[in-house]
Amino acid sequence: MIPEYAIPEKEPSGRANTMILLAVDDDPVQLEIIAAAATRLEYPPMEVMRADSVASAREAIGSCLPDMVICDNFLPDGEACDVLTEMRQRNPLVPVIVITAHESVQNAVGLIKRGARDYLVKPLKMVEIQQVIAGSLTWRSEEEDYVDLIEPEQKGEGIAYSAAPVMRDALRLAGRAADSDASILIQGESGTGKELLARFIHRKSARREGPFVVVNMAALAESLVESELFGHRKGAFTGAQADRVGFFEQAASGTLFIDEVAEIPLSVQVKLLRVLQFKEIQRVGDSEPRPVDVRILAASHKNLAEMVQEGAFREDLFYRINVITVHLPPLRDRREDIPHLAEQMIRRLAAKNRRSLEGISQRGLNLLVGYGFPGNVRELENILERAVILAKRSLITEDDLPAFVVSGSTVEPAGDSLDSKLNSLERRLILEALKETGGNQSRAAALLKITERRLRSRLERLGLENPYS
Numbered sequence: 001m002i003p004e005y006a007i008p009e010k011e012p013s014g015r016a017n018t019m020i021l022l023a024v025d026d027d028p029v030q031l032e033i034i035a036a037a038a039t040r041l042e043y044p045p046m047e048v049m050r051a052d053s054v055a056s057a058r059e060a061i062g063s064c065l066p067d068m069v070i071c072d073n074f075l076p077d078g079e080a081c082d083v084l085t086e087m088r089q090r091n092p093l094v095p096v097i098v099i100t101a102h103e104s105v106q107n108a109v110g111l112i113k114r115g116a117r118d119y120l121v122k123p124l125k126m127v128e129i130q131q132v133i134a135g136s137l138t139w140r141s142e143e144e145d146y147v148d149l150i151e152p153e154q155k156g157e158g159i160a161y162s163a164a165p166v167m168r169d170a171l172r173l174a175g176r177a178a179d180s181d182a183s184i185l186i187q188g189e190s191g192t193g194k195e196l197l198a199r200f201i202h203r204k205s206a207r208r209e210g211p212f213v214v215v216n217m218a219a220l221a222e223s224l225v226e227s228e229l230f231g232h233r234k235g236a237f238t239g240a241q242a243d244r245v246g247f248f249e250q251a252a253s254g255t256l257f258i259d260e261v262a263e264i265p266l267s268v269q270v271k272l273l274r275v276l277q278f279k280e281i282q283r284v285g286d287s288e289p290r291p292v293d294v295r296i297l298a299a300s301h302k303n304l305a306e307m308v309q310e311g312a313f314r315e316d317l318f319y320r321i322n323v324i325t326v327h328l329p330p331l332r333d334r335r336e337d338i339p340h341l342a343e344q345m346i347r348r349l350a351a352k353n354r355r356s357l358e359g360i361s362q363r364g365l366n367l368l369v370g371y372g373f374p375g376n377v378r379e380l381e382n383i384l385e386r387a388v389i390l391a392k393r394s395l396i397t398e399d400d401l402p403a404f405v406v407s408g409s410t411v412e413p414a415g416d417s418l419d420s421k422l423n424s425l426e427r428r429l430i431l432e433a434l435k436e437t438g439g440n441q442s443r444a445a446a447l448l449k450i451t452e453r454r455l456r457s458r459l460e461r462l463g464l465e466n467p468y469s
Helices: 028-039 054-063 080-090 102-113 126-136 165-178 194-204 222-230 266-278 304-310 315-321 335-352 362-370 376-390 418-436 441-448 452-462
Strands: 019-024 046-051 068-072 096-100 118-121 184-187 212-216 255-259 295-300 324-327
Touching: 019 028, 019 054, 019 362, 028 046, 028 126, 046 054, 054 068, 054 080, 068 080, 068 126, 080 096, 080 102, 096 102, 096 126, 102 118, 118 126, 165 194, 165 324, 184 194, 194 212, 194 255, 194 295, 222 266, 266 315, 304 315, 335 362, 335 376, 362 376, 418 441, 418 452, 441 452
Parallel strands: 019 046, 019 068, 068 096, 096 118, 184 295, 184 324, 212 255, 255 295
Antiparallel strands: none
16 A cells, blocks of 8 residues: 655756656556656656545645646546546646546546546556656646737736636626726736736726826824815815815816725715715815715625625615626636736736746646735735845746745644744734735734734734735
8 A cells, every 4th residue: 555645855956947746546466667757757846646545635725825736537435527526626728638448538627627638547657657748837828828828918017907707807807897987896916916806897997097096095083084184275174284185076078986995984985975965065165065986896815795794885876886896806716817917916026126027837826826826916026025035046946936836825833832833923913904004014014903013013023024015
């Protein structure tokens, strides 16, 4: 009986681009044939993990994300479709090849329709194994989702292109709603690109020639919200030394994007409702209203419908800003976009940091696609900027990625000691607080009931970077 899985020792740094193949079969002879064929390939250099059941394959996938899987169709505790499902949940870009007998080829074809890349027919031959491996590693460049569907003006960095169906649905809805004056609510986790989508809507609208003004409600002191939004007259309150034009007037004939709209105090929500109803504002300290022609886009990472039920957000205002709702999926639900995003980000970040880089290795890209990204696109950019700065070669490899990405976990394993477990718990609580506050360390510290200085000290001690800043 072979061990559940075995990961060979890493070879010297000359094989930094080594890829990992997971071979799954309960026949040790077939495992040896696959391993021999893979390791004899001149390029790419490959290491082989072995598993003899669905359970051990799942454990191997969780332990060290593979770059390719070759799996026998029938296993003692399940079938190849179980391994295929597990792999597609972790990383849909990793090719899965099914081994089948002649009489079961039709079943293998069915698995290809469900996402398997190719199949091998018994008895296995080294040359055929190597041909399938080589072919499966180049398939992505031929996929129309990554090449043919990208219109020329969409090839640059931005949000207009997506290979993920769930993201395409959001973009289609936003595009259809753009050329109207309807208020749009953009919902999504922190770091998903809500402001980018708002800019996309503005560019597609009839107001594209007008200003696009952004106001982040989470960054405003509660006492200044009304003045910032609507403006004030000189002498209206202590410190008002001159007339001030508010964000609404700054956005006249254009678009006002209200980010983190859930943070607007209830006392100001009723005044915002009046602006949306009557298209007029009243500066603080002014006696006369002023007409204003502005299109409102709002965004929040919080569930506004739940806040309405809790009495924390006005129901009438919710319906006014929620004429159309666009839900931006988290990055973990649109993993197909990570290769495109990574390519664009590396190019821009390399120029910004004056580095000469060709891109990222296939292994490094697979690890990125397999990571959960609690900080979404913003976290991806932070991780890649770190990798661009630290890269020792012309290609970013797994050695340049943070340990938590390589391990496939958003929080590093706790270990056995009490100190390790306490550190792991502290990391998780800090990351949750930063996520809840959109990366605002002052508010995160308040949520954790510690000082901001103490939070910074703990971030430094734990070796944590703020993925939401």
